[in-house]
Amino acid sequence: MLVDAQIVLEAALAEGFELAGLTRALPHEDYLRQVAWVERGMAAGMTYLKDHRAGVRQDPRLIFPEAVSMLCVGKLYKTEGPSRVEDGSGWISRYAWGTADYHDLLGQGLHRVAERVKAAVGPFAYRVAVDTAPMLERSYAREAGLGWIGKNTCLIHEPLGSWFFLGELLLPFAVTEYGQPPADRCGTCTACIEACPTAAIVDGSVDSNLCISYWTIEAKEEAPAPLKAAFGNHLFGCDICQDVCPWNRRAPVTAEAGFQPTNACPPMEEMREDEFRAKFRKTPVARTKVGGYNRNVKVALENRSKKAL
Ligand code: B12
Ligand code: SF4
Ligand code: SF4
Incomplete structure (x- = not known):
């Protein structure tokens, strides 16, 4: 056919x-x-x-x-939503802001x-x-x-x-017709490589061992201490290498109801299981479970206190 x-x-x-x-x-x-x-x-x-x-x-x-x-x-x-937080709140990756x-x-x-x-x-x-x-x-x-x-x-x-x-x-x-790959438009830009706080973009790939997204979403165990110090206020995922990309400067917003923000920048506070469930049960953040989330909060709090010194 x-x-x-x-x-x-x-x-x-x-x-x-x-x-x-x-x-x-x-x-x-x-x-x-x-x-x-x-x-x-x-x-x-x-x-x-x-x-x-x-x-x-x-x-x-x-x-x-x-x-x-x-x-x-x-x-x-x-x-629509914050592009950064400066008020001591935590950062949740944009893809997980909705329900x-x-x-x-x-x-x-x-x-x-x-x-x-x-x-x-x-x-x-x-x-x-x-x-x-x-x-x-x-x-x-x-x-x-x-x-x-x-x-x-x-x-x-x-x-x-x-x-x-x-x-x-x-x-x-x-x-009847198939698509064609578009030209690579990165050119000489290296903004994402330079902005990555953990230098995770290596030889054209993301090394998950260094990526904040991996450590705050996927990893069951704690990240090594020197690496954690570069995680800043990240509580779930990381958007930095896309935030700095010039091709995202004029990126449009979606009208999709399920992606509208309900939990963009929560306070950096550990949660009880019932609190976590009430806030994140229907969101992608549920993936870390309360234990993973609280582990991430502890790291972010440590980073905030070091910054204040
Ligand atoms: C494992 C995984 C991760 C890992 C590893 C990331 C990585 N870069 O590999 C971690 C947990 C770190 C991660 C993070 C994120 N992820 Co993820 N992830 C995946 C997953 C499940 C597999 C990716 C994979 O196979 N990686 C292995 C490496 C080798 O693959 P790769 O880098 O994609 O490279 C492939 C091609 O791109 C190509 N390639 C690579 N380099 C080059 C260079 C040239 C010139 C060419 C021609 C080809 C080429 O070859 C590789 C083999 O296919 C995919 C879903 C899927 N099934 O593909 C989602 C996926 C890639 N993730 C996605 C997203 C949204 C994210 C995050 C933004 C989430 C967040 N905010 O935290 C971050 C982004 C981090 C980043 N810079 O990549 C989206 C990406 C959408 C997009 N527009 O690109 C996907 C496609 C899920 C989806 N269905 O939407 N992710
Ligand atoms: S998601 Fe964050 S840590 Fe991972 S490669 Fe991009 S900037 Fe680096
Ligand atoms: S910031 Fe964007 S345009 Fe620049 S190198 Fe990275 S992916 Fe390419």
């Missing part, structure tokens, strides 16, 4: 995805970058990234055997896209992924034309910037 690419792209735009592009569901050469990154130890404690499971990341057809094409979508998450879980929000949107396409071309099987399958999401989104991979390793779109999530719909048919 050959399907008009416009039918698929228009369905994605109609379901509220600001970015949409199509690419072939074929093995990707960037797989070797991912393997090299893991072999250099840059995945730190994220064991799910080390499990190559017979190379599943190299070919989307190992996830969905019927796959022929892939719809890649981007959903903006930047909202919506982005996996659910994008996933449900992609199922609706599939239903729209079915209404136009007839029934077919498909597979949705939003950070939920072992896929090289940025690599395929680049191929589909959604942006270039910046030196901060984020996918960047001109003019929308990089404050967007990625999701994919694996489709069992060819389309």
Whole structure:
């Protein structure tokens, strides 16, 4: 079956995805970058990234055997809100300010896209992924034309910037036209590399062993002491290498209700389990559980007291 690419792209735009592009569901050469990154130890404690499971990341057809094409979508998450805090509050990464879980929000949107396409071309099987399958999401989104991979390793779109999530719909048919990767627009800029407080951007990759995002969201254990001193007031995630990116200067905000800020800059206070649940239960911050959150608060408080000395 050959399907008009416009039918698929228009369905994605109609379901509220600001970015949409199509690419072939074929093995990707960037797989070797991912393997090299893991072999250099840059995945730190994220064991799910080390499990190559017979190379599943190299070919989307190992996830969905019927796959022929892939719809890649981007959903903006930047909202109106502070760009920094100077009043002693903590910093939560922008992507976690709202109440919506982005996996659910994008996933449900992609199922609706599939239903729209079915209404136009007839029934077919498909597979949705939003950070939920072992896929090289940025690599395929680049191929589909959604942006270039910046030196901060984020996918960047001109003019929308990089404050967007990625999701994919694996489709069992060819389309009339596929996207093209856009040119790399980083040029001679190195703002993200210079601004990273822990020098985590190494040889074109993020070394998770040094990244604040890894330590405040993913890690079960405490970060090494010298590193913690560079975490500042970060309580969950880190946005610095995107905040300084010139392509984000005019980044638009989203109207998506579930991403509107409810918890942008909380006070740096440890919480009891019931308080944590009441405040963060429905937000991405719930991922750290109360223990991880309080660990992050302690680090931020130590950093604040050192700064005051
Ligand atoms: C593991 C992971 C992390 C780790 C490691 C980050 C990293 N840079 O690898 C940690 C916990 C640190 C992390 C942090 C964040 N993450 Co994260 N993360 C992932 C995850 C699950 C896998 C990424 C991965 O495989 N890393 C391994 C390395 C090797 O991959 P990579 O850097 O992406 O490189 C690939 C390609 O970009 C390409 N490539 C790399 N360099 C170059 C250079 C050139 C020139 C070319 C052509 C290609 C190329 O080859 C690689 C293989 O595909 C993806 C979801 C997914 N399944 O892809 C989300 C994902 C990348 N994360 C995302 C987000 C939003 C974040 C944070 C912003 C969250 C936060 N605020 O704290 C930060 C950003 C930090 C940063 N600068 O990357 C988004 C990115 C959206 C975007 N616009 O790019 C993703 C895609 C999730 C999603 N579905 O939306 N993340
Ligand atoms: S997310 Fe923060 S710590 Fe990680 S690479 Fe970017 S600036 Fe550095
Ligand atoms: S800050 Fe500069 S080097 Fe880094 S991703 Fe943005 S444009 Fe590229």
